[in-house]
Amino acid sequence: MDKILLKLVSLFMPVLEKTGVDTEQLYHILKVKLLIDGRRPSAMFAGRRKATATSGKATTSWAVSLVTLLMGAFLGAVLFIFQMPLVGQTVYFSMFMVLMSLTLITDFTTVLLDVRDQYILLPRPVNDRTLAVSRIMHISIYVFRLAFLQALPGIVMIGIMDGWLAIPVFIVQIIQITFLSILLVNIVYLVLMKLVSPQKFKDIISYFQIAFSIVIFGTYYLLPRLINVSVLAKIDLLHYTWSYFIPPVWIAALNEVLIHPDRANIVTSLMAIVGVTVPLAGLWLVAKVLAPGFNRSLAVAATSDGNSSAPVTPGIVRKSRFNIVGKIANLIASDPVENAGFRITWKLAARIREFKIKVYPAFAYVPIYFLYFSLNGKGSVNDRVTTLQHNRGYIFLIYLSTFILSAILQHISFSEKYKPAWVYYALPITHPGKILSGMFKAVVTLYYFPYCVVLGAVSIAIWGPAVINDLILAFFVGLTYGILMALFMVKGLPFSKPVLVKQSGGRIITSLLITGFIAAIGFGHYFLAKWETLIWALAVLAIIIYCIMLYYYKRQTWENIELEEF
Amino acid sequence: MSDTPLIQIRNLSKSYGAKLVLKNLSLDIYPGQVIGYIGPNGAGKSTTVKILTGLIPEFNGEVIVDGISLQHDPQEIKKRIGYVPENAELYDVLTPMEYLDFVGKLYGMEEELLTARAMKLLSAFGLGNNLNDRMDTFSKGMKQKVLLISGIIHNPQIIILDEPLSGLDANAVIMIKELIMRLSQEGKTIFYCSHMMDVVEKVSDRILLINKGEIIADGTFESLKQNHADTLERVFAKLTGRNETDSETDAIINAFD
Incomplete structure (x- = not known):
């Protein structure tokens, strides 16, 4: 296809030549640009492209x-x-x-x-007109092909x-x-x-x-x-x-x-x-x-790289924000190593672009799934909405939000820039489980908890305050699910591994088993939801189980962690 | 060495916003010279190089290369210059052969000559087995070699090297140092920017020290030594106002107390 397009472009060459474009150079610039486009993975498939990127194809x-x-x-x-x-x-x-x-x-x-053009094309004897035309043509070819x-x-x-x-x-x-x-x-x-x-x-x-x-x-x-x-x-x-x-x-x-x-x-x-x-x-x-x-x-x-006189953000503003994160971190993860794990995960998760691209859509998927399942049925849209209000759909909603946890945990240990993670291996860390638990807590505090609070508020608004005990129970069961996932599925420290080609089959089965287990608990919860006191009791039980599991999660040793070679 | 300068820079100034990066720089560079261009970070080194290579088209003053004004006919000048940029920028999804083919053709080279020369150069640099591998799998040193080749593939009169040794192993460093000498014997003019004082000291005929946008020292290593100190490192420290290193290290040591 590229060759046909290049041929098409060649038809215009004589005309362009008259306007001062070096057509020979134009042809080669376009050829290389199209070649590069063909080899660069498309951002549209950002989620899937990694597999091919690492295998070099x-x-x-x-x-x-x-x-x-x-x-x-x-x-x-x-x-x-x-x-x-x-x-x-x-x-x-x-x-x-x-x-x-x-x-x-x-x-x-x-x-x-692409800033590289500045370094590669500008020092060569290519005149401005050729450069401008090559840019326009490249864009046109791209748009034309897409259209x-x-x-x-x-x-x-x-x-x-x-x-x-x-x-x-x-x-x-x-x-x-x-x-x-x-x-x-x-x-x-x-x-x-x-x-x-x-x-x-x-x-x-x-x-x-x-x-x-x-x-x-x-x-x-x-x-x-x-x-x-x-x-x-x-x-x-x-x-x-x-x-x-x-x-x-x-x-x-x-x-x-x-x-x-x-x-x-x-x-x-x-x-x-x-x-x-x-x-x-x-x-x-x-x-x-x-x-x-x-x-x-x-x-x-x-x-403007480096030379840009970027306005320095006033130190005071930055500091106050830092302090809030710091205070939360100190409150939730007081152990120094755990604290470090918490803060690094918090900051990297909020700043690494590829992570956000993969994980953030999951936040929207949950309500979409929820609506999809709830609206799935006979009758008009209005009918379905009223039935929704009368059953206990909110339980389903909270359990569904564990999807976020699993989406985050699946990606948390991977990064394209995983090399800086050498610090974990070079420093004398005796209990890597502390970093992991810090990581887990950061994920929960930064994403899962606020998300559940929002969902909870919506649920209370729709179904009334009677749902609070269900929400607490569901939240902690969700956390337990998260720990199980983290325990069996996350084998690396935060952002410390190169993006994998594919996961081994055994992992997927484990993941399905854990999800099935939680789904079973969720259905049990749904049927028991009538008995309010029982739910309160179960909620307390869930909190205790969660705390015990977190305690054991924190005690993970280096044997449980897959080491990466640098 | 002839009497007419190959590169003439007259009252070159450049500012970013209110910040004056180059202050009325004037320079004459003669054919066959190896210029060691040194200076602290942010002194204006990269800016000079970027102006010379056409990366920054807007500046005040005059730059004349081989009798041609840079403002007047930048393309003609770019043909005479080979540039190896500091940050290893190349299209790394291409293979070295594809990349060199592309660059060479932008210089208007014939395919036959280009392919033959690219193969010879790649083999000479020890990349003979990687001719058709994608460069995204290359190490930093390998990429640097391809970058170096792309700067000399069209056999330019002037070669501008910006920190060309980064990522190269000791053997490659020795080779490049020798290469610079040989190229200068062939009559090439070389403009060498680096922070590695020991290398600059050895390869350069003439050393230019720039600080805060002005040239503060200009001469052979021998002449600089006589006036100031015994190694280029010391000359550098003395002239750029960093001779109180003792108090700096003191502060560092004291920070542990």
Whole structure:
């Protein structure tokens, strides 16, 4: 595919040559950039990519292409569901735009912010024009490939639905929506660059990645359950004035006017015209107004390494925050070694980007799962919500949140930058279990406890204060589950191991056994929940069990820990 | 050595915001010289190098290389310069051959010559068995070697080395030191930036000491020695105002009390 694209680009070479571009250099820059893109694992698959990264093989760009095609096919299905004018295409193009913008932001940012270009390309005799054109072409090729793959299934489907005449119109529509996405992404970038420092910028991009996973996960599980397809399919979009202002509606109007002229009226025609002109105007805006400013801030971000006179944060502010963490740490983990384990886990977990990208989506998965299971059933959405309120669903909710604990614990001992963990092995630590228990406590205090407090508050608000004893019991059973997981599944100190290719099969069985055990307790809890006093008694028992287990967890020795070679 | 300087720097100034990093720097560098460029952290060393190599296009003053003004025709100058940057920046998902092919072609080299030279150089640097391995598996020293090769692949007149020995083992260090001498005998001009005083002392014909954006010493090691102290390390310490190291170590030792 890259070769075809490069050939395509070569067609423009004679024209570019006249404008002062060294086409020979341009060709080689593009070739290498595409080669690098092909070998760099896609951020979209951040969770899975590690396996290939460590084995030294690239995620084949084929796999990525295939997934993009599949997504496109899912999108295309939307076109069939909605029969009313405009609706199908509006939904299709809205989702197309969201998907494309998110992919561009999460996946392409690393390419844009590649500081190495400064050192590799600038000292070579490459003129500014060639450099600028190579950048634009690289981005265009990337966007074009993405748009093409994502739209391909839709093109086929629209051909089946509206006849082959609709295909060229659809292609024009795709180009228009792509332009709009580029405009949107550019605005997002510019706003971010204005608001935050280049260092923060990457952090914010990682939050986009987290949002991306949540959006995909959420739509997959919840959307089919929440919307009643039969109702939505009959919706008359033009009935609502607000719909006139949504860009995808304009794009959809083009198909309406050209392919179904009998259904179109003056408003649709006007919107179709807007739909053709606005993206073009947007592209012009990007090229003439937004991009130059963007390039300038990028250059500043790239060259300002070290020399940037970063505003020094007033020491007082930092200190007070430090003290709060410190106080909590001293309170919960008083032993010096345990305290060190607590603080290091707390800080690294909150600062390491790859960890956050893998773990944070789990926070959103819990409510999504909960809604998915609770809403799974017959009857309308409203009926299902009322039944939910009458049974003891909150118990389920708290037990489900152990999912967070297991998500965190699965990742806590791994890091791409695991080398600094040599300190654990070089220092005379006689009881590594103390570091582990500090780590466990930090995970609980930083993530699980606040999360349960929020869920608990919500539960009390919905079901009343009678649920407190259930919450306490469930919370401590969850903690016990966490300890069991940590005991059997976490064999390393915090962030001390390289990301593994795959876990051994035995581990997965252990994990399933522990989860099954806790699930059994959860169901038992659910059936006993009527007897309030019994639950109180069980809650006390759970606390005692947890404390005993923590005591033993703390006594782990070096034999229980898998050592890493440095 | 000829009389016309190869590199002429006149009143070069550069500031980041209100901070003046280079203060009216003026320099003449003659063909075949090996310049040892030293100075404490933040003295303006990297900034000078980045201006010379075109990484920082905006500056005040004049830089003329081989009769060409840097502001006027930077590309023509870049063709004459080979640069080995300090932080080992290269596209490490590529193999050394792919990377050198890319860099060489940016210099407009012919494929045949380029491939042959890249293979010869890689073998000479002891990377003959890794020609087609991805560089993300390479050690720091191996990457540094590839970086060095990419700086000399187009046979430049001027070679700018910024801390080129980092990560290299003792044998490779000896080799690079010898290489620098040989290259200078071939008429190459070498601009060598480093914190390793003993190496600078041995390889340089002329030593430039920069501090706070100004050149505070300029001459052969012998002449610097006569004026100041017996080793380059001491010269450095004396001229950059760090001769009270005793009180510093005192403070460190006293911190344990």
